[in-house]
Amino acid sequence: MAEQTPGEATLQEQVEERESTVQQKYGTFGGVFVPTLLTILGVILFLRQGWVIGNAGLMGGWLIITLAFVIVTFTALSMSCITTNIRIKAGGAYSIISQSLGLEVGGSVGVPLYLAQTFAITMYIFGFREGWLYIFPDHYAILVDIAVFATLFIIAFLSAKLAFRIQYIILAVIMGALISVGATVFTGAMEHSIQWWGAFPGAPENNFEGVSFWVVFAVLFPAATGIMAGANMSGELKNPKKSIPIGTLSAIAISYIIYMASGYWMARVAPVDELVSNYNVMIDYALWAPAVLGGLLGATFSSALASIVGAPRILQALGHHKIFPGGDIFSELAENGEPRNAILLTGGLVLVTLLLRDLNTIAPLITMFFLITYMMINLVVFIEQQMDMISFRPTFSIPKLVPFLGTAGCLFTMFIINSTFGLIALSLVILIYLYLTNRKLKVPYGDMRSGLFVSLAEWAAKRVSLLPENNERAWKANLLVPVRSARELRGSFSLIRNLVYPKGSVKLVGMGGTKDHSKFGESLMDFAMSFSRENVYTRWSIIDSDDFRQAVLTSLQTLQGTFFKPNILFLRLPSHKRYDEEIHSIINEARHNNMGIQLYVEDPIAQLGRSSAINVWIREQSPDWDLSMELGNVDLSLLTAYKLKMNWKAQMRVITVVEDSQVEEAYRYLDNLLDAARLPDVLKHVEVGTFNEALQNAPQADLDLMGLPNDPDLEQLRSYVETTQSACVFVADSGNENILA
Template sequence: MGNELAEETTLQEQVDEQKSGVQQKYGTFGGVFVPTLLTILGVILFLRQGWVIGNAGLLGGWLIITLAFVIVTFTALSMSCITTNIRIKAGGAYSIISQSLGLEVGGSVGVPLYLAQTFAITMYIFGFREGWLYIFPGHYAILVDFVVFGTLFGIAFMSAKLAFRIQYIILAVIVGALISVGGTIFTGAMEHSIQWWGAFPGAPENGFEGVSFWVVFAVLFPAATGIMAGANMSGELKNPKKSIPLGTISAIVISYVIYMASGYWFARVAPVDELVSNYNVMIDYALWAPAVLGGLLGATFSSALASIVGAPRILQALGDHRIFPGGEIFSKLSENGEPRNAILLTGGIVLATLLLRDLNTIAPLITMFFLITYMMINLVVFVEQWMNMISFRPTFTIPKFVPFIGTAGCLFTMFIINSTFGLVALGFVVLTYLYLTNRKLKVPYGDMRSGLFVSLAEWAAKRVSLLPENNERAWKANLLVPVRSARELRGSFSLIRNLVYPKGSVKLVGLSGTGDDSKLRDSLMDFAMSFSRENVYAKWSVIDSDNFKEAILNSLQTLQGTFFRPNILFLRLPNHKRYDEEIHSIINQARLNNMGIQLYVEDTIAQLGRSSSVNVWMRERSPDWDLSMELGNIDLALLTAYKLKMNWNATMRMITVVDESQVEQAYNYLENLLDVARLPDVQPHVEIGTFKEAIQNAPQADVDLMGLPQDPDLDELRLFVERTQSACVFVADSGNENILA
């Protein structure tokens, strides 16, 4: 069943890649940086930042800006971290959360995120209308709304590529607006003394009755959001692992500089009384007012455009996984890769909300849904870091305090802005989660939930049993180690410890047929305590049997039904041939029980040497050298080598042997594999000639890992120790390991 699920998962991923292959068009600048920057440089910059500075003063305003950007920057760092650890698909934040915490959690956040993104389109249209009526007060408001909506919908329906091209024009308009503002430096307009800390007088709407620091923070905070504008296009980026971190963080840094600089400009260009009473200070004091008006219109239009392009992509991803009944309708793509059905539904919702004429009552709820999304992304990374699973190998690493502060900051901001709407939003997410739990969604990939539940408590066992058994992302090394004698185990102790540390486990099974097994029991208990002192979870038991093979086979079958069941059989191949026949039978039985195998052949002279280098041997892949999710019998070998590399701080090489004509293809394949597997510090190495020549000429290692043949010649395996002059571990996959997960 595990193998069938693995094949189904691989097929699903191939289908996803084929679907996304039509769409993957956009690079870092156009696909992430520009939409993110334009969404952050929105209406608050042009119409509300002056009010913030007038209330809080320059230092207070800078503090508010910094706090807001710290929260979203930490979220962006968390998003960048997790993005480089998964194969992110369409849906942006939804894809990130669902691949880590499961479809139920991902869907419970993805549905409100889609609604928030859709309602935000209406909010941006209303903002555009206000700016337009400032210029043309005689125009009909509802007509302006419908014309803007029709323009936005037409652009999104035709092509996202057209939308991104238009955003370049809008970017130029906003740059022109900022230049017009900055140009006042040379006109003498910046003549007022700075108020460093404000009196927080409030706003005209409340009769200047006064406000608190946190109320002013709540007004400015939405300006710092919008960091998902690029991530929402994850399914259509050429290289999302590179583009999302680089584009998002660059946009945030530049936006922060602009907000801080414009805060200084506001503090110098107008008196405090005017800053708190006149929302059009930037327009009135700019070098050329029409440029700022163009920037204001461009900011709201670009934000609406990014949302009307991004929201259907979230709906498409939700439909792909059948999060709601009939969702497959919205997962369909047109010939040019556009989710037309999802765009139609999104347009219909926007059109309906335009008729309501006012969304101010639910505007805080929209902000809450965004904050919950940001909080969950931080929480995903925090949990992944806490669990310390081997599958968590992001190429963009961050300190552990970053996701923690990001999670706490988002939760804090929710209740600072509006505690009532915060509770309503959380309640909506919980209800959606309960609904999706009852839907019994079909999970197309493994996630980290099983590892989390096992780590937390025993009560999670039932929940874990509902998840796919082939949970490649939660894989860890759980060794079953048969023990004939304490002396034999003592020689393998260091290697076993480093094969499982820090999150794996060891199950020691002693074989005693003498009737007096007290000495063996004491030894196993001592070794189990030694493993525990090395922070390795270890359990032991003794089987009274004269037949070593029968006892091991019984152990294999019995332990398959346990909760913390072993997934790797660790065997030691002695120098003599006395046990060859039964070892051969045990290997075959382990394969039938879908267990991985690690057959250790000790170098009696060098033993483990300096424990500073590891070689992994991989068979050549001619003639095609195609990289797929199915690598053959190499996943467990690579995972084993990676454990040794990390625990020994060792050098790791990946070696293959080819003829001279295939050297370039072999290097390209190895480099591609190491990149996809997120193993950047591993050296690819290609040997030319026969395998027998290669193992003698290859760089020396302390341990060489090789695939265990289907019908191994144990004498030949012993010879490899002499040929490599190192200890060897022969490895067979169970089918449940995946170095690419």
């Protein structure tokens, strides 16, 4: 392979080089561990854990804490697994899901995740304000909120690096708060006996009317949803494959120990009545209360800071992939690699929500969006593991049970916390997915969807192979269309499309010979793409052969072993006789291979006319006009006509030719046939006389369908076009079709 000179570097390589030198600059400790730890050690630890222990008892509280952390640990394990199998880009969870299930699924989760992360900033600011007003009750709440927001915004706008440096200070403050709590072990404050299982009396807000175990779980669970704080910085980590697993899992482990230990401390330092009625137990019983107050303010400020740094990164990734119109502006980066346009929009949204003064009504929805994100990450890994694709080679492997339990746990938690908001959140995700599907987004990288569909197809193929081969009820038109040149397809394109739409398929086989294969292949590919745009599944190939008959025979025999094997051979009968012998031989080979046949004879003048009327010619049934399941060579003709009737929205007519004495029996037979075949709104017509006379006298149609004789006179078939003054398709059943099924 020739070496690439510096001047030949592609734009993508230049961008990647810039990203590696400008953006990716944070390590495991500062980029993942600290923001994740600080987000988990939030306001619930300082203000609500005592209430959890008071209601559930120590054993019940430990069970709730453990259950919450098990669910997020499974998610973190799944996230760690998938990040070691892909080149994760900016956007954290959005990047993971997009690279696995496509931009549509990634965007449908990424947009709500961005909004949830943004609204969470407001929630954290409100939490900070409550702690501040505890110390300074005379301060105006709105001014506190705006001051905190302005501080956060300036820090995030200047640099994420500055934000991370400030988080080190906050980490020290929180550690001081925990030390102040732990130091009471030596003061004799832990004097109360432990209540192992609580009576769940409730809260002061509901006059202690009682709560359930799951309500208490729902209160504590949001504390564990900070595990994405580090992953949101995925585009700016030096080594995300290493940093995200180590940083996230270690932060979860340390947080779990702190929550379990502080739960034990609360159960020992305060009576149950005070735990459920006083949200400031940790402040009141600490060795030095100001340290805990500082920890509370630091926890809420750091959570808000992590979110206001992480949310714009998600928006920047969404804009880069044009998930929403006009998103390009938010994908732009400043000189120092900061997504400042995304920061500006995020700041504007936070400011608007601050003015609403209360987000309690949508707080559960924010948690739902986080849970849906976690569920999708688990689901991605579960699907990858089940497919056993060779491309799934994570360096951090986990048992298959982990992502399954993580998915189930997240779904279960959604409906435990608030089933109504769970359904609303899922509905919003589905609506965004449908919108993005219609956007026809250009995927900049491969994902596992093709592998997923291939695996499903293989599974289906194996199951189908165990079923009876001839399933008449599952029949659909799968056409094999051999062509000498792409020009042949132009005149019959519309007809072929309507013969198979919507569930059938087309296999185009070009007979190459000495032609320019490259140009011929491009023409066939263009036609295949045109069929695909018409929602018709199409594949094409070229056989290098000068012998058209032998090439068609090879195709017939080869394709019989495929899963989507053709069941109808579509031939076009030229106006000249040059290929008549060849076509005779091909028709016989198709019958021998149990293929249905559609021989199309074009009307050179009218072509397909208005495509508004179809005649189906049925041979007379004398002397026995009884209807049976064996209709003779009629099934494929009727199925073909009915499909054209539906796709063209045309009038369909069945015609038979009889002697004068059999008219009544013929009409009765056609009535019974159409009733048994469930063909409503189809006209019946009986002609009296000879077949040739009937062809001239029958009602005019744009297409006439007739049976193909065993040894057809091709010149006579051509004459029928002139007689009927319409295009004709001569049809032969394979024996596997049944209009009555």
